[in-house]
Amino acid sequence: MxxxxxxxxxxxxxxxxxxxxxxxxxxxxxxxxxxxxxxxxxxxxxxxxxxxxxxxxxxxxxxxxxxxxxxxxxxxxxxxxxxxxxxxxxxxxxxIIFWDATEQFEECTSSALTDRALENCSSTYTEQLGGTALPGAGTSRP
Structure with a gap:
């Protein structure tokens, strides 16, 4: 062997x-x-x-x-x-549970061209999930 x-x-x-x-x-x-x-x-x-x-x-x-x-x-x-x-x-x-909000967020971020647009997408997504947006999120910065 x-x-x-x-x-x-x-x-x-x-x-x-x-x-x-x-x-x-x-x-x-x-x-x-x-x-x-x-x-x-x-x-x-x-x-x-x-x-x-x-x-x-x-x-x-x-x-x-x-x-x-x-x-x-x-x-x-x-x-x-x-x-x-x-x-x-x-x-x-x-x-997946928040399918509609996630789908809208993905569409928003895929078409976002600026940082401000991305912040706006994140702020809207957070609001749709029932949370509160971070202070200053979605607002313009000087």
Missing amino acids: SQTDSASTDPELKKYRSLRDALLWVAGMLLLTYLSSVLTLPWKAVSLAFALAGLVWGVVALVRTAHVKSPWVLRFATAAAMAGCAMFGFVASAQ
Whole structure:
């Protein structure tokens, strides 16, 4: 039996490879969640699916870290990636809940040419969400 055959059948090595695959999936889902969360509105909803998949793969990775002798940094990185997926998913879901206001904001910012126009878009968006605009937002500066 060659050394390659014994290495490929080593159960400990299989566990580490399984953990590596789960960690790569978590990292990929985090990246896809971020990238899809900055898209315009109909496509922004895809980030929710990526965020959910990232959380599922994160749980899988955390379970797999319990079966191998892994440093604490792997557990911390997995938890941080899961938190990132949750955060980007939360932001995207909030924008989806306020679909009309977000759609108007995206249209406004895409046609804005000046800083004043961008401030006006942000001020209008904040008011539509029921918040109060920052003092001086949307007003001209000397």
